[in-house]
Every structure is written in C-alpha cells, then in structure tokens.
Amino acid sequence: MNTRNANTRSMSARTRATAVLCAAVLCAASLLSLLSLAPPLVAQPSDTTRVSHGPLFVPRDAYIAAGFVLGTVALAPLDREYAKRLQRPNTQENRFFRDAASGFRVMGGPGALLVGVSMYGVGRLAGFERLADLGLHGTEAIIVSGAVTGLIKGVAGRPRPDATASPDPEYFEFGRGFREDNTYSSFPSGHATAAFAAAAVVTSETSRWWPRSRWVVAPVMYGGATLVGLSRMYHNRHWASDVVMGAGIGTFAGLKVVRYHHAHPGNRIDQWLLSGTLAPGADGGVVVAWSWPWPSP
Numbered sequence: 309m310n311t312r313n314a315n316t317r318s319m320s321a322r323t324r325a326t327a328v329l330c331a332a333v334l335c336a337a338s339l340l341s342l343l344s345l346a347p348p349l350v351a352q353p354s355d356t357t358r359v360s361h362g363p364l365f366v367p368r369d370a371y372i373a374a375g376f377v378l379g380t381v382a383l384a385p386l387d388r389e390y391a392k393r394l395q396r397p398n399t400q401e402n403r404f405f406r407d408a409a410s411g412f413r414v415m416g417g418p419g420a421l422l423v424g425v426s427m428y429g430v431g432r433l434a435g436f437e438r439l440a441d442l443g444l445h446g447t448e449a450i451i452v453s454g455a456v457t458g459l460i461k462g463v464a465g466r467p468r469p470d471a472t473a474s475p476d477p478e479y480f481e482f483g484r485g486f487r488e489d490n491t492y493s494s495f496p497s498g499h500a501t502a503a504f505a506a507a508a509v510v511t512s513e514t515s516r517w518w519p520r521s522r523w524v525v526a527p528v529m530y531g532g533a534t535l536v537g538l539s540r541m542y543h544n545r546h547w548a549s550d551v552v553m554g555a556g557i558g559t560f561a562g563l564k565v566v567r568y569h570h571a572h573p574g575n576r577i578d579q580w581l582l583s584g585t586l587a588p589g590a591d592g593g594v595v596v597a598w599s600w601p602w603p604s605p
Contacts, residue, residue, distance in 0.1 A: 369560070376556025380549045387477035387547035391469045394542050409539035416499030416536035420506040421450050442513050445565050449505040453561035457501040457554060461493035462486035468494040470544045477547045497546045500554030501561075503533035508562025516570070533558070 383390075399405060424447035431440025465484025467475045471491045485493040507529035515522040537551035546554075 369563075372560065372563075373556065376552060376559075379552045380556070383552055384477070384547075384549045387549055390541065390548045391477075391544065395544055399542075405542065408535070409542040412532070412535045412539040413499065413543065415532065416503040416539070420502040421447065424450060424506065438513075438517065441569075442510065445513065445569055446506050446509040446562075449509050449558070449562040449565040450502045452565065453501045453505045453558045454498060456557055456561070457496050457498050460496060460553075460557075461490075461498070464495045465492045466495035466547075466550070467492050468545055469541075469547060477549075494546055495550045495553060496557060497537060497540050497550040497554035499540050500533070500537035500546075500551045501558040503536035504530070504555040504558030505562040506558075507533040508559045509566055512563055512566040 393399070424443050427443030428440050428447060429443070431437065431443055462485035463483060465481035465486075465488070466477075467479060468491055469475055469477070471494075480495070481492070507526075510529050511522060511526045514525050533555065537546070537555060540546040541548060541551060
C-alpha cells in the first residue's frame with residue numbers, strides 16, 4: 309500500500325511539473341507577442357540593413373518553441389542526476405572548472421547587459437550606427453526576456469538545487485517565487501535567458517550584415533551561452549531544465565526583437581534611442597543631443 313501511494317504521489321508530481329512547464333511556455337509566448345503591438349512611425353530604416361516586410365511570427369517559431377518545450381520536459385526527470393554529477397567532489401575541486409564557471413556566470417549577469425549598454429553608448433558617441441543598433445537591440449532583448457523569466461520564476465515557485473539538503477526538482481508551488489526569497493525562483497534560469505537573448509541578437513544582426521558570418525558567429529555565441537547555463541548548474545543554482553527553458557525564452561526574445569525592429573524601422577524606440585548626435589560645445593567640450601519627430605497640434 310505504501311509503495312502504491314508513493315508511486316501515485318510520484319506520478320502526480322510529474323504530471324504537475326509537466327503542466328507547469330507547458331504553462332510557462334504558453335505564458336512566455338503570450339508575453340513576447342506584445343513586441344508586435346507597437347505601431348511604426350516612419351518608413352525609413354534606422355540602419356543600413358535591408359527592411360523586412362514579413363510577419364513578426366512565422367510557422368518556424370512554433371518548431372523552435374516546441375523544441376525547447378520538449379527539451380525541458382525531457383530533461384526534467386534527469387535534473388536530480390545531473391545535479392549530483394556536477395556536485396561530485398572531484399568536479400567541484402577542479403580549479404579549471406571553478407574558474408571557468410565563475411567567468412561564464414558573470415558573462416550571463418550582469419555581463420551581457422553591461423556589454424549591450426556599453427555597445428549602444430559607444431556606438432552613439434562615436435557614430436558607429438551598427439554598433440549602437442546591435443547594443444540597443446541586445447539590451448532590449450535581455451530586458452524583455454528577463455521580465456518574462458522573472459514573472460515565470462515567481463509563478464512557478466520551484467526550489468533551487470541548493471534550497472535544502474534534499475530539494476525536489478519536481479516540486480512547484482504557484483506564486484511561491486514572489487512570496488519567498490530567490491531560493492524558490494529556480495525556473496527558468498535568468499542567466500541563461502540573458503546569455504541566449506544576447507546570442508540570438510548578435511547572430512541575427514551580424515547575419516544581416518554579413519550572411520556568411522552565421523557559420524562562425526552562431527557557434528561562438530550560442531556555445532558561450534550554453535556554458536553560461538552550465539556554470540549555473542555547476543554552482544548548484546539551477547536544474548538542467550531551468551537552463552533549457554531560459555535558453556528558449558532568451559533565444560525567442562532575441563530573434564523577435566531583431567525581426568520586429570527591422571520590420572518596423574521607424575518604431576518609437578529606434579526613433580528616440582538611435583537618433584543621438586555629437587556636436588562641439590561652446591567651451592570646447594562635446595554636446596550629446598537627441599531629436600525625434602513631435603506631432604503637430
């Protein structure tokens with residue numbers, strides 16, 4: 309009888325976990341679709357790449373989302389095993405692994421956001437339009453995907469691998485991520501989200517400038533983003549399925565941000581933030597100015 313009850317509870321936990329994972333994907337897709345709501349202002353492109361006239365969401369997006377969903381669900385039963393392997397003493401005591409994991413963790417947060425903001429600032433001040441464009445879109449993708457991930461973290465209420473002495477990766481509690489500290493905000497990984505958002509933007513933007521660069525840029529960027537996710541697992545802060553879901557949200561956000569901006573080159577964000585100019589000041593300094601069209605009364 310005890311064995312039967314234990315099996316019933318185990319099946320119930322797996323069913324609940326699968327339902328939460330699927331609901332999280334639907335929530336993420338719904339929130340990311342808000343990117344398509346802002347109206348265009350003008351018809352001139354904000355950078356030198358071609359303007360896309362295709363729809364924001366295409367059938368291929370469903371395959372991408374399905375792939376990440378299946379990956380998340382498939383890895384969920386193996387979360388505990390992967391966590392145990394990465395916490396083995398010989399792995400944790402390896403100096404190379406420790407240093408690499410610490411470095412890639414910083415790349416995911418706050419590194420990715422700082423790089424994006426810096427690229428935008430340098431591009432605007434130095435007049436490098438493509439650099440500013442890349443920095444702005446990368447920063448926007450990180451912020452949008454981070455907001456989606458933050459909401460799901462709070463709703464899912466999943467304990468981190470280091471939450472207790474024996475955490476249950478199949479345990480989800482609705483809203484606990486909002487009520488507790490970040491101990492119960494494991495799902496999805498915010499660092500993986502930011503890293504994959506940046507990777508998607510850089511790969512997508514550079515492939516528009518130099519189409520053949522995709523075969524070099526994509527493996528480097530997505531490979532680095534994967535190592536960011538692995539670093540969070542190495543530090544025992546995330547389950548494997550957390551990383552896969554974060555990767556999916558970040559990738560989707562990055563692709564949609566780039567596609568939206570190139571399909572709507574006159575949108576308000578580009579109008580306001582990609583219109584900076586430099587001019588010599590009266591005292592020998594430099595004046596930074598922005599201008600944008602203001603509707604007539």
